Structures are given as C-alpha cells and as structure tokens.
Amino acid sequence: MYSANSIAPRWLGRMIAVGGFCLLTLACSPEDEDRTPAAPVAPSLATGSGSEDLIPLSRVPVPRPAGNIINRAAAVRLGKAFFWEAQVGGNGRIACATCHFVAGADGRHTAGSDGMVQAANFNSVNANANIAADNCTVTGGQQTTGRNTPTNVGAVFFRDLFHDGRANHRFNGLNPFGFTGNNTEGSLASTIDNAGAASQAVGPPNNPVEMSCNGRPFNGHNVPNGTLATKLLARIPLGTQRVRKNDGDLGSLSNWPAKGLNTTYQAMINAAFSPSVAGNAVNNFSAIWGQAIQAWEGKLIPDQTPLDQFLLGNTGALTEQQQRGLNRFTGKGGCTKCHLGGELSDATIAFVAASGLINEDGGDQGFHNIGVSPTNADLGRAATGPGGVAFSVSGSPFDRGAFKTPTLRNVKLTAPYFHFGQKQTLAQVVQFYADGGDFPNAGSKAKRIKPISFDADDKAALVDFLTNALTDCRVEKERAPFDHPSLPKPSGSGNLTGAVGRNGRGPCP
Numbered sequence: 169m170y171s172a173n174s175i176a177p178r179w180l181g182r183m184i185a186v187g188g189f190c191l192l193t194l195a196c197s198p199e200d201e202d203r204t205p206a207a208p209v210a211p212s213l214a215t216g217s218g219s220e221d222l223i224p225l226s227r228v229p230v231p232r233p234a235g236n237i238i239n240r241a242a243a244v245r246l247g248k249a250f251f252w253e254a255q256v257g258g259n260g261r262i263a264c265a266t267c268h269f270v271a272g273a274d275g276r277h278t279a280g281s282d283g284m285v286q287a288a289n290f291n292s293v294n295a296n297a298n299i300a301a302d303n304c305t306v307t308g309g310q311q312t313t314g315r316n317t318p319t320n321v322g323a324v325f326f327r328d329l330f331h332d333g334r335a336n337h338r339f340n341g342l343n344p345f346g347f348t349g350n351n352t353e354g355s356l357a358s359t360i361d362n363a364g365a366a367s368q369a370v371g372p373p374n375n376p377v378e379m380s381c382n383g384r385p386f387n388g389h390n391v392p393n394g395t396l397a398t399k400l401l402a403r404i405p406l407g408t409q410r411v412r413k414n415d416g417d418l419g420s421l422s423n424w425p426a427k428g429l430n431t432t433y434q435a436m437i438n439a440a441f442s443p444s445v446a447g448n449a450v451n452n453f454s455a456i457w458g459q460a461i462q463a464w465e466g467k468l469i470p471d472q473t474p475l476d477q478f479l480l481g482n483t484g485a486l487t488e489q490q491q492r493g494l495n496r497f498t499g500k501g502g503c504t505k506c507h508l509g510g511e512l513s514d515a516t517i518a519f520v521a522a523s524g525l526i527n528e529d530g531g532d533q534g535f536h537n538i539g540v541s542p543t544n545a546d547l548g549r550a551a552t553g554p555g556g557v558a559f560s561v562s563g564s565p566f567d568r569g570a571f572k573t574p575t576l577r578n579v580k581l582t583a584p585y586f587h588f589g590q591k592q593t594l595a596q597v598v599q600f601y602a603d604g605g606d607f608p609n610a611g612s613k614a615k616r617i618k619p620i621s622f623d624a625d626d627k628a629a630l631v632d633f634l635t636n637a638l639t640d641c642r643v644e645k646e647r648a649p650f651d652h653p654s655l656p657k658p659s660g661s662g663n664l665t666g667a668v669g670r671n672g673r674g675p676c677p
Contacts, residue, residue: 222498224479225471225510225577231324231517232466233339233363235459242439247464248417249405249429249436250457252653256373256396258288258381260300260408261656264320264372264461266379269655269665271581271643272319272468285311285658290381293394297402302394304381310659311377314546316589319582320365321468321643321650322575325511326534327520329368331571331587332548333535334559337517339363341455342386344371350553356387356455362517365465366458373457386454397453404428405436409654412669416648417464419669467649470577470640471510472676478637486637493633496626501601505616506536506573512638513573529614531566534573536614539605540586543569543612548587568612578643580635594631602627647672 237243250256251264262285267274287308294303315331329335329344336346341356344367360366373396376382385395407428411418421429437456438446440463445452475494477485486494497503506514513519514527515534527533535549549567550560560567571587585591591600600606604619622630643650648670655664 221504221508222475222479222512223510224476225322225469225473226476226480228325228510228518230466230469231362233360233366233459233462235339235357235360235363235366236442236445236455237440237459237463238442239440240463242436243441243460243463244467245417245421245464246433246436246440246456247460247462248652249433251369251461251464252409252655253400253406254408254656255300255400255403255406257300257379257658258285258290258302258304258384259659260302262379262658263655264369264379265652265655266658266664267317267372268320269652271578272321272323273582274317275581275583285377285379287311287376288381290384291393293384293399297404298407300403300408302381302384302399307382313377315587316584318572318574319578320465321470322511322577323368324365324462324466324468325516325518325575326364326513326572327362327515327517328534328559328572329364330371332551332559333515333532333572334551334553335364335368335371337362337364337367339366339455339458341452341458342370343454344368345553345555348553348555349557350555350559352555356452360459363458363462364517365462369458369461370454386457387451389450395450395453397450400433400453401450403433405431405433406653408656410667411653412651412667414669414671415653415667416651416670417467418653424667469649470643472642473577473638473640475637487632489629490633490637492625493629493631494637496622496630497633500626501620501622501630502616503601507576512576515572526562526564527566528616529564529566530562531564531570532560532562535567535570536573536617537566537569537571537609537612538617539607539609539613540590540600541569541588542607543609545569546587565612566614569609570612570614576634577638578640580639581644594634595627598622598627598630598634641676642672645672645674645676647676 254261254263256263286306288304288306291303291305323329327337335344336348338346339360340346340351342353343351345351346367372378374380374384374386385391387397388395405428410427411422411424413419413422413424415422421431423430434449437449441456449456474485509519520533525533532549537543547568549570550558552558583592585597591597602620602622605617646668651668651670651672654667657664
C-alpha cells in the first residue's frame with residue numbers, strides 16, 4: 169500500500185502490522201480516476217511535533233462496500249441524480265443537496281435546515297407525474313432542524329455518520345440504525361459493512377422536518393397513497409432541474425437546455441444493480457437509494473489541497489506562515505490528537521480499525537465532548553434512538569454531549585462551525601481551543617481540552633493554515649467531481665445554485 173520511501177503515520181503502522189487496509193473488507197480497487205496519484209511523502213514531515221500523524225488523503229483507500237452494485241459508474245450516476253433530485257421533497261423543491269450545496273454543507277444559517285419544510289401530513293403522491301409536490305395537509309409553519317449541517321464531501325471515510333453517529337457503519341437497507349436495538353423495522357439487505365454513508369442517506373428523505381410531509385413511506389408498490397419509490401419511478405429524473413451537457417457524471421444523459429435527463433430512474437437502476445434488486449426496485453428502493461448515494465459520494469474526495477501537495481514533497485505549497493500554522497496544529501495545539509491521518513479525523517473507518525472502539529477517555533472512538541455547549545443541551549452520542557437504545561457503544565459518561573470529530577478539509581467553506589453552528593469564523597474556533605472550551609461539563613468533557621498558550625502570531629498562523637492549506641480548489645470552484653445540476657430554492661421561486669459542468673466556475677492553479 170505504501171512505497172518504500174513513503175512515511176506512514178504511527179497509527180496506520182499499527183494497522184499495517186495486522187494486515188493493512190484490506191483487513192477492513194474494503195475493495196481496494198484502483199477506480200479512483202479523480203484522485204491524485206500516490207507519490208512519496210515529504211521527508212521534512214517524517215519526524216517532529218506529531219507531523220507523522222498526517223498523510224496525503226490520496227494514500228487512504230476509498231471504502232467500496234460489498235453490496236448489490238454491479239456497475240459502479242452507473243451507480244455513481246444514479247447516486248448523483250438521487251442526491252440532487254428536488255422532486256424528493258414533499259413540496260417538490262427539496263433535495264439532499266439543499267442542505268449540502270456549498271462544499272457539501274450549508275452556510276445560510278446558524279443551525280438547522282433554514283426553516284425549509286412546512287409542517288404537514290402526507291396524504292398521497294400526486295398521480296400527475298408532471299407535478300413534483302405531494303398532496304399534503306399543512307399543520308403548522310416552517311420547521312428547522314436543531315443541528316448544523318455537516319459536509320458530505322469526504323463523508324465516505326467515516327465509520328458512523330451524523331454528528332451523533334446514529335447512521336451506523338452496517339447498512340440494513342431501510343434506515344440509519346444498522347442492526348442495533350434502534351432498528352425497529354427489520355432489514356432489506358444482508359449486512360453491508362463500511363456503509364455509514366448509505367445509512368446516512370436513507371435518513372432525511374422521509375423525515376418530516378428535513379424533506380417530506382409526515383408519514384410518506386420509502387418503499388412499496390401496493391401502498392394505496394404511494395411512496396417515494398412510486399413517486400420517483402414515475403417521474404423524469406431531475407425533471408424540474410437543468411443538467412449541463414458537460415456534467416462530469418450526468419452530461420451524456422442531459423436534456424440541456426431543456427430540464428431533466430433523457431432516461432428513467434428504472435433504467436438507471438437496471439444499469440447499476442443486480443437484476444434481483446433492480447427487478448423489484450419499488451420494494452427495494454431505500455436499499456438502492458443508500459448504496460447509490462454512497463457510490464457517488466465515493467468520488468467526492470478532496471485530496472488536492474496545498475497540504476496534500478506539501479506532504480507529497482512540494483515544499484512551496486505552503487507559505488511560511490501556513491507552515492507555522494501547521495507546526496502549531498501538530499505541536500502545541502495538539503490538534504492531530506483528533507484531526508489526524510489523511511482524513512483529519514479520528515472517527516474514520518481506518519482509524520477505528522487501527523486503534524479500537526474506545527478513545528483515551530473511555531468513550532466511543534471519534535466522539536468527544538469538547539465543551540462547546542452544556543452537556544445536557546444535546547446528549548449527542550449518548551442520546552437514544554427510536555428503540556430507546558443509546559447510540560453510545562461504550563456507555564461511558566464521556567459520551568454524554570460528545571459529537572463526531574469532523575474533517576477539517578475545506579473548512580474555509582463550511583462555516584458555521586460545531587454541531588449547533590456555535591462559531592461563525594475560524595478565528596473564533598481557534599480562540600475557543602485556546603480558552604480550553606466554553607463550558608466545564610464536569611465528568612463528561614474530554615480531558616485533553618485545556619487552555620493552550622497561543623500568542624497572536626500563533627492564532628493568525630493557525631487561521632491561515634486552516635483557511636488556505638486545507639481547501640481543495642476543485643471543491644471551491646465546483647469542478648468535477650464536485651460539479652452538479654441546478655437546485656431550486658426550497659420555497660418561492662428561483663435557484664439556490666445554477667447547473668455547473670465539469671469545468672466548474674473557473675480554473676484551478
């Protein structure tokens with residue numbers, strides 16, 4: 169996996185000693201056509217101040233869960249169409265992308281989904297396939313979720329998703345909860361491991377606060393009032409949106425300048441999935457949905473940042489101040505105790521496989537209470553799901569108020585920060601850590617969160633490093649594989665964003 173002159177981080181070395189990445193049941197395939205080719209890691213970062221805990225993201229294999237996909241390229245096309253499909257919304261205007269349209273996140277609000285979904289009860293799918301909105305009875309005003317939107321860029325590397333990790337790494341084909349006690353519905357799939365992104369993807373579509381009128385089912389043909397499956401299978405893919413002819417994945421199917429694709433969802437499913445699954449798509453729709461979106465998200469790998477280039481040997485990729493910020497990040501700041509590896513997080517499939525399920529405080533690996541809000545304001549990892557079972561595996565008090573360590577890649581683009589969007593700027597984030605957190609949270613706060621003696625130059629250097637060294641230009645400029653269809657505003661008229669082809673909104677250096 170590594171060339172003789174490359175430098176593996178210490179934790180990865182422990183995993184290689186027991187068999188390497190393929191031990192994770194990842195399909196270690198070379199299909200990552202959008203990724204930077206591997207190259208030797210810069211010797212300058214081989215030793216000192218914990219820098220050996222950072223590696224280029226191109227060194228980390230992308231999880232390829234075993235499942236029902238028979239053609240990955242076709243599954244990628246299907247997953248991208250699903251993710252950007254506004255007809256999924258109960259009002260016909262809300263896609264998954266509506267909360268993930270800027271670098272995979274949503275910077276329009278402090279927390280939540282910007283009051284996008286009006287409280288309503290589902291009555292039926294409209295029988296007219298030209299009408300995107302469901303028939304619903306309004307019961308209240310606009311709603312908003314309580315937590316900030318995490319990015320889906322690079323999300324496939326994480327073991328469990330959502331801020332509290334409720335989207336389980338084992339996909340059951342129906343809901344986010346895997347085969348834990350919170351899965352009260354059974355399963356549509358045999359265990360598909362390393363599929364937290366698939367588990368996450370099936371959560372929002374029929375959630376009455378996020379995307380749908382309350383009570384709409386996912387699957388089923390003989391459901392009298394219809395389901396999300398019957399709705400989409402009867403409609404033109406992306407039928408209310410435009411797709412550029414040079415879209416990196418969907419261009420060959422585009423009706424540009426007209427709206428939609430020149431195919432059907434059933435045809436796209438047939439091309440991507442085994443006949444046993446595709447032939448009964450209406451009843452397998454949630455399993456298809458989750459796997460397809462994970463396949464597309466498997467291309468959203470932001471591995472072309474200045475930090476990656478620096479780690480690959482280009483010492484001019486970071487300015488002197490950014491190198492100072494890197495030094496503080498890996499040194500006195502201790503940031504790489506949680507933000508490490510190529511993914512810049514300890515909540516990943518690779519890190520958990522290497523280091524175990526329990527972190528240094530005794531809580532779940534990759535989840536920490538950092539004192540950014542009072543513990544009881546949101547129990548996070550220690551909260552319970554629909555089966556009354558806590559998401560916490562360890563049961564440790566340190567899981568109370570603990571949340572998943574996010575990646576810091578493209579953090580310049582994903583404000584506001586933390587699970588409630590408590591901090592608006594990276595300068596505020598750096599000051600938060602310098603202060604040792606905002607709340608004491610005795611008995612549950614991570615022991616490592618203590619005041620740090622950063623001076624003004626340290627803080628400026630860290631902000632410069634976080635802002636500029638960790639940004640993949642392709643993400644910022646929406647170049648392939650980060651290009652996309654148009655996306656309507658969740659209410660009213662007009663677009664949140666227009667269609668962007670593979671060349672994005674400008675060149676990268």
